[in-house]
Amino acid sequence: MNYPFWDVPVGYGILMAAIAIVHVFISHFAIGGGLYLVVTEQWARKHHDQPTLEFLEKLGRFFVLVSLVAGALTGVGIWFIIGLLNPSATEALIHNFVWGWAIEWTFFVVEVSAALIYYCGWKTMTAAAHLTVGWIYFIAAWLSLVVINGIITFMLTPGQWLATGDFWDGFFNPTYWPSLVMRTGVCLMLAGLYALLVASRYEAGDFKARTVRDTATWGILGLVVTAVSQYWYWKTIPAAITTRAVQIMPTPMHALRYTVWLAVAIGALLGLCRLLARRLPVALAVVLMALGLAWFGSFESFRESVRKPYVITGYIYGNGVEVALTDRYAKEGYLKQIAYRSGDEGADLFRHSCRSCHTLDGYKPLRPAFDGTDKAFIAAIIRSAHLLRGNMPPFLGTGAEADKIADYLYQRIDRRPLDELCKLQGVDLGQRAYDLRCGKCHIVGGYGDKSKSFAGLSADDLGGMLDLAANLGKGMPDYTGGTTERAALIAYLRTLGKQVKK
Amino acid sequence: MNLPNYEFLSAPLWLVTTLHLLTLTLHFVAMNFMLGGVIIVLHAAILKRWGEPALLSFVRMFPGAMAATVTLGVAPLLFLQLVYPRQVYSAAIVSGWFWLIVIAAVIVAYYALYRASWKGEKTGKASKPALVLALAGVAYVSIVYSSVFSMSERPNLIHDLYARDQSGLVWNPAVGDYLLRWLHMILGAVTVGGFFVGMLGRNEPATYQTGKQFFVVGMVLASLAGMAYLLSLQPILAVFMQTPAIWALTVAVLLSLGSLHFFFKKNFCVSGTMLFVSMLGMVYARHTVRLLKLAGQFDPASWRVAPQWSPFLIFLICFVIALAVVAYMLRLYFSANKSPA
Numbered sequence: 001m002n003y004p005f006w007d008v009p010v011g012y013g014i015l016m017a018a019i020a021i022v023h024v025f026i027s028h029f030a031i032g033g034g035l036y037l038v039v040t041e042q043w044a045r046k047h048h049d050q051p052t053l054e055f056l057e058k059l060g061r062f063f064v065l066v067s068l069v070a071g072a073l074t075g076v077g078i079w080f081i082i083g084l085l086n087p088s089a090t091e092a093l094i095h096n097f098v099w100g101w102a103i104e105w106t107f108f109v110v111e112v113s114a115a116l117i118y119y120c121g122w123k124t125m126t127a128a129a130h131l132t133v134g135w136i137y138f139i140a141a142w143l144s145l146v147v148i149n150g151i152i153t154f155m156l157t158p159g160q161w162l163a164t165g166d167f168w169d170g171f172f173n174p175t176y177w178p179s180l181v182m183r184t185g186v187c188l189m190l191a192g193l194y195a196l197l198v199a200s201r202y203e204a205g206d207f208k209a210r211t212v213r214d215t216a217t218w219g220i221l222g223l224v225v226t227a228v229s230q231y232w233y234w235k236t237i238p239a240a241i242t243t244r245a246v247q248i249m250p251t252p253m254h255a256l257r258y259t260v261w262l263a264v265a266i267g268a269l270l271g272l273c274r275l276l277a278r279r280l281p282v283a284l285a286v287v288l289m290a291l292g293l294a295w296f297g298s299f300e301s302f303r304e305s306v307r308k309p310y311v312i313t314g315y316i317y318g319n320g321v322e323v324a325l326t327d328r329y330a331k332e333g334y335l336k337q338i339a340y341r342s343g344d345e346g347a348d349l350f351r352h353s354c355r356s357c358h359t360l361d362g363y364k365p366l367r368p369a370f371d372g373t374d375k376a377f378i379a380a381i382i383r384s385a386h387l388l389r390g391n392m393p394p395f396l397g398t399g400a401e402a403d404k405i406a407d408y409l410y411q412r413i414d415r416r417p418l419d420e421l422c423k424l425q426g427v428d429l430g431q432r433a434y435d436l437r438c439g440k441c442h443i444v445g446g447y448g449d450k451s452k453s454f455a456g457l458s459a460d461d462l463g464g465m466l467d468l469a470a471n472l473g474k475g476m477p478d479y480t481g482g483t484t485e486r487a488a489l490i491a492y493l494r495t496l497g498k499q500v501k502k
Numbered sequence: 503m504n505l506p507n508y509e510f511l512s513a514p515l516w517l518v519t520t521l522h523l524l525t526l527t528l529h530f531v532a533m534n535f536m537l538g539g540v541i542i543v544l545h546a547a548i549l550k551r552w553g554e555p556a557l558l559s560f561v562r563m564f565p566g567a568m569a570a571t572v573t574l575g576v577a578p579l580l581f582l583q584l585v586y587p588r589q590v591y592s593a594a595i596v597s598g599w600f601w602l603i604v605i606a607a608v609i610v611a612y613y614a615l616y617r618a619s620w621k622g623e624k625t626g627k628a629s630k631p632a633l634v635l636a637l638a639g640v641a642y643v644s645i646v647y648s649s650v651f652s653m654s655e656r657p658n659l660i661h662d663l664y665a666r667d668q669s670g671l672v673w674n675p676a677v678g679d680y681l682l683r684w685l686h687m688i689l690g691a692v693t694v695g696g697f698f699v700g701m702l703g704r705n706e707p708a709t710y711q712t713g714k715q716f717f718v719v720g721m722v723l724a725s726l727a728g729m730a731y732l733l734s735l736q737p738i739l740a741v742f743m744q745t746p747a748i749w750a751l752t753v754a755v756l757l758s759l760g761s762l763h764f765f766f767k768k769n770f771c772v773s774g775t776m777l778f779v780s781m782l783g784m785v786y787a788r789h790t791v792r793l794l795k796l797a798g799q800f801d802p803a804s805w806r807v808a809p810q811w812s813p814f815l816i817f818l819i820c821f822v823i824a825l826a827v828v829a830y831m832l833r834l835y836f837s838a839n840k841s842p843a
Contacts, residue, residue, distance in 0.1 A: 003591055004660070006598040007668040019605075068569055069612045076576065077605040083583070084598050084670070087591040090583075092508035098584050099512060099813035102521075105577050106820040112573045113828045116566050117835045125838040133831050140827075165506030167810045315505060324505040340592065340664045351668070 001320065003087040004340035005351040011363020012085045012356050016304070019081050021297045023074035025190070028183060028296070030067035030111075031141040032191030036218060037063065037118075038134030045127050051207045057122050059198045064119045066194075068112060086356065088320040089155075089311045096161075096170060097151050104147040110140035145183055153179045155312050156303060157237060162314050178233035185225030186296070189266070192219025193285075193292045196273060200285035204278050212277035219270045219288075227263055230299075237306070241313070245306050248389040248447050255302035262295040309386065309393035317393035319356040326396055334397035346408030349401050353382070357392075360412055370409055372418035373436055373481070379406035380470075380477030381440065387475040388440045389447050419484045430492025433485045437477075444496065454497030462490045462497075511584065512810040515802055522581035523789055527782045529574040531694070536567035537644070538695015540615075540637050542716050546709075547628050556709045558622040560699065561633070564615040568636075572608065585802050586654065586792075593654035596663050598670025600646050611639025645684055649673060652680035655795035682731035683788075689727050690784075693720030697761070697777060701770040717765060721758060728784075738794040747790035754783030 008015070037056055044052035082090045094101070114137035121130050150171035154161065161170035195215040202208040234242065234256075245252050269288050273280055311318045321329070329337065338348050358364045370378050382402045386394035395402055414421055418436070419429050434444075442448040454462065465472070466479040466486060481489065511518060543560050546552045583590055594601045618632035653660060653674040663672045674680065693716070700713025735742060742748060757780035764773035793802070 002588055004595045004664040005668060006595045006670045008598070008670060065613075065616060069609060069616070072569075072572060073605055073609050073612065076572065076608075077602075079579075080594075080602055080605055083591050084595055084602065087587070087595065090591070091587040094580070094584050094587065095508045095510055095512065096506075098580065099810055099817045101580055102577065102817045103813065103820050105573075105580070106817065106824040108576065109573055110824045110827050112569050114831060116569060117831050120566075121835050121838065125835060129834040129838055133834060136827060136831060162505060167512075167813050324507070340661060342665055342668055 001088075001334065001337040001352055002339050003320075005348075005355065006084050007351055007355065009359065009362060011359055013304075014363055016081060016085060017297065017301070019074055019077045021293070021300055023071065023078055024300060025293050025296050026066055026071035027075060028145075028187045029190040029194050030063075030071050031138070031145055031184075032187030032189070032218075032222065033059075033063050033067065033194055034115075034134070034138035034141050035188070036191040036195055036215075038131060038138055040214075041134060042131055045131070052211070055199065055202070055207075055211060059195060060119050060122065062194075062198060064115055068115055072108075072112065086311055086316075086318075086320055088322065089316045092312060092316060093151060093155075096165075096167065097154070099167070100147055100151055100171060104144050107140045107144040107147065111137060111144060114140060142184070142187075145187070146180065149180045149183060150176055152303075156241075156307050158313055158315060174238070175233055175236050178229050178236050182226055182229035182233050185222050185227075185229055187222065189219050189222030189226055190292055192216060192222060192270070193266075193288050196280070197282075197285040197289055200280045200282045206278075208280065209278040212280045213274050216270045216273040216277070219273075220267065223263060223267050223270065230259065230263075241306060244391060249305065249308065249391050251390075252302045252306035252308075255298045255305065258298035259295055259302065262291055262298060266291050266295065308391045319353055319393055321352075321393060321396060329396035330398075333401050335401060344408075346404040349397065349405045350408050353395060353397070353405060366409060367413050369436070369440075371414040372416065372421040372485075373413070375403075375406050375410040376480045377437065377477055378409050379403050380475075382406060384475030384477070389443070417482045417485065419482075419488070424488075425484075426488060427492050427495055428488075429485065430488035430490070430495075433481060433489040434492055437479070437481065437489075441475075451496040451499065454493050457494070457497055459490050459494060462493045466490070507806075509806065510808040511805040512808060513814055514807055514809065515585070515805065518581055518585060519789070519802075522578055522585070523782065523785050525574060525581065526578035527778065527785050529571065529578055530690075530781055530785065531778065532567055532570035532574050533640075534691040534694035535698045536564055536571050536615075537637075537640050537688070538691040538693065538716070538720070539567065539698060540564060540633055540640070540695075541692055542695050542699050542712060543628065544630065544633050544637065546712055547630055547633070551712060552706070552708050554627055556703060556706050557628045558626070560702070561615075561618050561622045561628050563702075564636070565612070565619050568612050568615050572612075585805070586796075586800075589654040589657065589796070589800065590651070592657070592660045592664075593650045593674075595670060596653065596660055596672050597646070597650050597674065600671075600673065601650055604643050604646050607639040607642045611636040611643075614639065641688075644687065648680040648684040648687070652676065652683070655679075655792055657796075657799050678734060682727055682734055686724055686727040686731050689720055689724035690781075692716055693724050694777065694781075696720050697765060697770075697774065700765060701774070704768060704770070714765070718762065721762065725755070725758075735791060738791070738797075741794055741797075742790065745790050745794075747787040750783040750790075751787040754780040754787070757783070 037060060040052065041056050043049070044056065079090075114133050117125075118130065118133045118137055121133065125133070150173070153175040154170045154173050157174040158170055159173040160166070161173065192215045196212060196219065199208060199211045199215055202211070266288065269284065269291065273284065273288070276284070307313055307318075309317050311320075314323060316322050325337070334349055334352060335345060338352055341348050354366065358366045360367045370381075379399075379402045381388070382395050382405050383399070385392045418433055419425060422429070422432050424432055442450050444451055457465070463486070466489070469476050469479045479486065539560055543557055547557055614632045614636035618629045618636065621627075621629040621632065653663075653676070656676065656679070659674075659676060663675075666672070696713045696716030696718075698713070700710050700717055703709025703713055732739065732742075757776040761773040761776035761780065764770075764776065
């Protein structure tokens, strides 16, 4: 809360993903591609294979254009965007890992220089000198992964660092090694996919057949390493995180499942590439690239969202609220800590508490989540944010501040009664009311399902239960809906009870 | 809760500042070569003052210069954010969209330089539209940097601007704070660009003459803009005059004049060294201005220092190895057997 809040209509998650996914996709290719180039060049020079050398030169131009420009600059872009979206966490990372980044920068300098010399030296350098530069490029590029991997994995599993604050404890954290092996596998896989794209543009023939088969093998090898180490990675994430993810976090779990299915699809298509090696169509190579991008998007989505409610696990919440300051927030409230104020306290509190993950209408919108409800209900939900499914950060401010956020939101939602708003009645209206007021914690047939407890209850019983809702469990809000909505909700709860009976 | 406190510097302030100023100067060398070079080459191309081969030999170098600019720009930004995070991020957030578009502008400029270079190789002619596009991109980046970093030195202004608008679409309205400094920097780039054009074109009279012209005229104009900027620092000027920075600035000016002298004698090694040290002096003076502007609101010396010597040592070793490896690769490249590999 030491910083202004960048209030943009685009969701923070989308902004982050737009830059980060492109970067990781290119930067991993930049590593694997470097290895592919130099190993293949070594083989081609040994066998005096001129067509392959010409192919590699073309690939090298593509490689320089993609990795040195888009790859390097989207990397800087990540730095820019995290500073805008979560400056506190970025500050914490820079203070703890500045020398990590500085070490990575030295590899970056070598990597960029080597890439340029490798590219410019195709025609002029001796074979031995050119290969030496190629190997230097690959080693420097991979070492930069070795370093940055420590900082990325730290954010999910800071491990002993939370107790010691020691650089190396944070760097060699529990997921460091599986992540490094997995990302190395991804590098190999992407090198295969990129090379396939270039090879697919060649005319059908022996050269194309051999090149496609070889590059597809790279892809398959990388995929196998990735798949095995991804499982290892999952197993090294502390059970407290994975258990909660399985229970109440649909986003990372969907993303994780997508990575598995996408890996299967990529593997199958790489196999198909080997079969169609002589006549590999460009479209198939493009589809493979798209699947590779989707795989990476899904994995990064998993990695980013499984950390919830934190941006640095156990240290800073996703909304920039610092765990270490919990007592101060409780004592003094949030407002005192917000350094940059807009003059609207409700808006400032909303920005620093909710806006990092939610917009009003766009990304993870709050307006539809509260349309037709009331101020008291919204305030109760804010106070119990950490109990809702989705694994949200707790609201650590004062009760009065929760009311201010509720008021801010209430002024911006549709305040008509729910029946008038959604033009429903009876059980249908009750189901809508249930989704709005109860579904944030209780999914029928899923997490927090309480349907069984309604079995055999009369309308009066259920009405009495609603009257005492706040006493039914920790964080439960009072029922504050109107009478029509209340009757409809009771009717719906009765249908749930009857279903259980059957 | 007893969690680690991140509000610390992981090396003494003097060490971080030294690294910051040194890497920033290196970044300026590459940036000036690229920006100044593009301006001079465009000027020569439009006026048809050089032959196409001479133009193209420079255009071919620009993508590499851009790569060096970006690469060498990463380190000073890192050290700046380490010491002044609250100032820099806050200003960047207030101008968030302008700040973020910097990345797109650099990508466009970078690709434009590659396009100019490759088109030149293919057609034997320098692509003026591509060079103009690259210039526009780099000019955008430079003015945004000047605007945001100037704003970062005025915390009260950040508060006021943020209170008015939280959308990240706020441009620093205190133009007087940075316009002259930006102009000084652009003219400085032209000056250094002139030096490089003269040095690399020393065997071609027309090219050398153009370089010399830009070196001299650029230096005069950059000095005037720099002087005007210095005078515009009115509230802190008197204090600035009492800091070591004024001596650094004086030495820098003298070294710049000395570099001209050796440039005329075509002793580019001495001239270039003097120019580099002169730039280092100016970067130090700029650093002092930042400290004076922030005085009373933030003092970098107030950071708690908790050194992380082992990763620092690794950085130092890697840095030395990186320099040696780059030098080795350049030697391989330039001493290569010219027959096709």
